[in-house]
Amino acid sequence: MTSPRLRDIQAVLFDLDGTLFDRETAVREVVAGQHAAFSGELDGVTRERFVGRMLELDAHGYGDKSEIYPRLVRELGLPEPLAARLHAHFWDAYAQVAPAMPGARATLAALRARGRRLGVVTNGRVRVQEGKLRALDLLGALDVVLISEREQLRKPDPAIFRRALERLGVRAEQACYVGDHPMKDAQGARDAGLHAVWLRTPHFPPPEAAHTAIDDLGELLALV
Template identity: 30%
Template sequence: MTVPTTAPVDAVLFDLDDTLCRYRRSPATVLERAFERAGVDPLFEPSAYYDRYDDYLEDSSSVADLRERCFGDLAVEAGFERDAGIAVAEAFAAERDQRAVDPLSGVPDVLETLGEEYRLGLVTDGDPGMQREKLAAVGLTNAFDTTVFAGYDTAPKPDPEPFGRALAALETDPERAVYVGNSLSSDVAGARATGIRSVWVPPGPDFPAEPTPCPDYTLESLADLEQPPWLES
């Protein structure tokens, strides 16, 4: 979809994980501890879980249910009993503290500055209870005019549905909104499919010179949003 870039912006939507906040412990560290806690050898790599996460999102009743389904399947595929994968999922939940997150650099100031000029929305994949805990931990509970929990309220990203629901709540049109996120496949692709301009904040310094799909704007850090790039277009 071709995204118009000339209309003035009146709404800014955000992703949450690794865009506004980040866990203090990496998924690899938590999974390693979960294997130890469950008393089993490593059954799969952390990347296997995150590669398959979206496959279970829409049909799971909670993140605990999602992990049990996913870890159970991964265990079976690796030649282990399903119960071993479920035990690791339970251990992972015990090790993962949703409050053990920190805001990324510049987040509170950026949201405060943008909130004076634009309506703000959050579109995040994830269990509502889990995501609310993160928002509370980083002081962002009341930062947004609307929040959509994709995969629970709607289809998961990059489906246009969660973005469209946020736009409807903010009473704005796609061409008058931008979406800020760290994932090309989820955030940028979903924004483009909806007709929203995308702002990509790469998760690290080693990012492709020609990202696919191509975002409308690429920033080195979220702090750069204090001078919105769409005003320079």
Template identity: 30%
Template sequence: MKLCFDFIIGIAVIEIKNIQAVIFDLDGTLLNRQLSLQRFITGQYQRFLNDLQPVSLPDYSRRFITLDHDGYVSKDVVYQQLLQEFEITTVTWRQLFDDYLVFFPDHCLAYPDTTVMLNNLNKQGYLIGLISNGASDFQRANLEALGIVHYFNHILISEDIGIKKPDPLIFNYFLEKCALDAHATVYIGDHPVNDVYGAQQVGMNVIWKRNGSTRRPPCTDWIDDWSELGTLLQND
């Protein structure tokens, strides 16, 4: 795997050997959250058209996405702020929030070739896992909606144990439950801190799913789409 020592000596390369498990983040890694959220916002706007129509859909959508901050702001806060800013009084933030919990899974989309990639890993005999922050029922509903839950040998959502990434305890908990050595795993996620730094703390091999970002990569290898994953694992 490539580590970002280029600021000192260039790119160092380490081979991935004896990998037993490939473990994923969900939002922004398997789930195309940006596109899924846009689809959901459009659907919600239509469901609450009588209440939201004083605001145009483009304006509502842009402000929602800004306040949401890639999912790192609680939806109750997002909705309260939206209603206050747009001076909407005919619907409550709780109604909109409940609608989000119920209908967001209906709008979930995976990144291209996610099913093909998981199927290939399954055929190759890897243990396939998932470690995600979020509410357990909600995240599992999203996995079910993507049609990929059956590929996973073990799923751990932060609410299950009350510990969130990047806390190393959540990664160690997963490793202990699956009787895995950290060095025999690869963790794949999109967030430089919650995923990359968090998994590196416990000794996991890490691949950053960059999704075309122009940001400087953290100290790990990276991919933009699933077609690149096989090359990184071929040294196993």
């Protein structure tokens, strides 16, 4: 069922990973590629075991890669120096893949055509996050991009959302924020006074705060 229409929305802000960028697909593709690239050094570890355990440790992006790879090679009984090489390979390969979430490009284009101002507020490193937006060919579609490393603020701190509003020149009640994480996205945006739109995901429980929920980015077009 479609959620009630949001009123007077002039700007739509988005999370990046899991909202515009299909991070789950990207990581699975990269890790599967690692198994193939390093197969001669994996001592017979199956693709299923290597990929499955790596995805568990990754925890949908909330695992630290610098800690994950040493743990992975220890658990699999592999040579310790392999961890650093896998870690470096991950980031090199990750920069080359750019799967968009379903409907991402079409939704942004439609919102832009309706005169909405658009932006991204994301945690992460500038090089990595801007690289994703560039690979997705979305940088030109956005009025503002706030990345935690550059801003020295991280979601769910309301200050990073308020900074985005200032740069867009809109009030909190005139903006909504779309993201998949119940705390960093939905709660953070709500605390900053924006309309919080939660993109449902099986990876996280629903936000405790009141929110609008959608299953697909295209549903935004019926809301704003």
